[in-house]
Amino acid sequence: MAYETIIVEIEDHVALVKLNRPDAMNALNLQVFEELGDFLSSAQTNDKVRCIVLTGTDKFFAAGADIKMMSEMSFVDVFTSDLFGEGGTAIQRNRKPMIAAVAGYALGGGCELAMMCDFIIAADNAKFGQPEINLGVIAGIGGTQRLTRLIGKSKAMDMNLTGRFMDAEEAERAGLVSRVVPCKKLMEEAMGAAAKIAEKSMISAMAVKESVNRAYETPLAEGLLYERRLFHSMFATDDQTEGMNAFLEKRQPQFRDR
Numbered sequence: 313m314a315y316e317t318i319i320v321e322i323e324d325h326v327a328l329v330k331l332n333r334p335d336a337m338n339a340l341n342l343q344v345f346e347e348l349g350d351f352l353s354s355a356q357t358n359d360k361v362r363c364i365v366l367t368g369t370d371k372f373f374a375a376g377a378d379i380k381m382m383s384e385m386s387f388v389d390v391f392t393s394d395l396f397g398e399g400g401t402a403i404q405r406n407r408k409p410m411i412a413a414v415a416g417y418a419l420g421g422g423c424e425l426a427m428m429c430d431f432i433i434a435a436d437n438a439k440f441g442q443p444e445i446n447l448g449v450i451a452g453i454g455g456t457q458r459l460t461r462l463i464g465k466s467k468a469m470d471m472n473l474t475g476r477f478m479d480a481e482e483a484e485r486a487g488l489v490s491r492v493v494p495c496k497k498l499m500e501e502a503m504g505a506a507a508k509i510a511e512k513s514m515i516s517a518m519a520v521k522e523s524v525n526r527a528y529e530t531p532l533a534e535g536l537l538y539e540r541r542l543f544h545s546m547f548a549t550d551d552q553t554e555g556m557n558a559f560l561e562k563r564q565p566q567f568r569d570r
């Protein structure tokens with residue numbers, strides 16, 4: 313599939329995916345989600361992809377769902393198209409680590425898309441918001457759910473009810489983003505983190521992702537049991553032997569994803 317709304321570059325086992333609708337501040341339409349979904353599906357079986365970085369420009373990650381597109385849609389249109397529901401599911405089905413590198417605006421669906429990634433690295437000019445209330449609607453792909461789990465009820469209510477934007481510093485304090493760096497350093501930082509992840513055993517990386525995500529779906533006792541069993545299962549891999557031997561032999565491990 314040839315992409316128009318995203319640009320994909322794969323190098324050294326890291327796929328850099330840039331949202332590419334600059335005239336509309338990367339506003340998200342059905343095509344963006346279709347193309348993202350298509351790329352992520354193909355990435356699952358592509359050995360050249362071990363980590364994914366999703367980004368926009370240095371001024372905007374994405375300013376939300378495309379308001380022009382939505383303004384022409386009826387209830388039946390959004391209900392039957394499931395407006396981004398299917399695309400969101402495709403992103404969730406992605407088992408490879410995925411980092412959002414956010415500079416500038418990440419609003420509405422843009423903030424929600426960033427939250428679908430495994431973690432967010434923000435530039436110091438990043439602004440997060442769920443301003444859908446200003447349009448007479450509410451968030452539709454995680455802005456009242458993922459955001460609440462990430463930053464708690466009080467701040468999530470504040471963001472969704474007032475529609476105010478949160479800057480990078482507050483976002484880090486609140487736990488929405490994992491790190492904040494100067495805007496000029498954003499891509500270096502995100503690509504560096506991705507390169508580090510790409511060096512690990514893919515089995516461990518996938519298991520980490522699955523296990524952390526379980527924390528959102530299960531009671532603690534179940535989550536702990538799930539984690540323990542996954543931990544036990546790692547001892548069936550060559551990478552466990554290699555990782556531990558490498559430590560004892562004071563050398564770098566050579567993981568083979570086996």
Ligand code: HXC
Nearest residue numbers: 336337339375376377378379380395419420421443452453
């Ligand atoms: C379509 C958008 C857009 C959007 C910006 N643009 N956001 N087009 N959908 N979400 C377009 C503008 O129309 C304009 O196009 C160009 O991008 C530049 O935007 P300006 O407003 O002129 O820039 P600025 O004054 O710098 O303001 C930036 C901004 C503002 C604060 C980000 O654009 C803004 O508030 N955008 C809307 C944010 C929003 O409400 N997002 C939530 C959407 S609802 P022209 O052609 O005029 O130059 C949503 C629901 C998700 O996301 C649920 C999914 C199921």
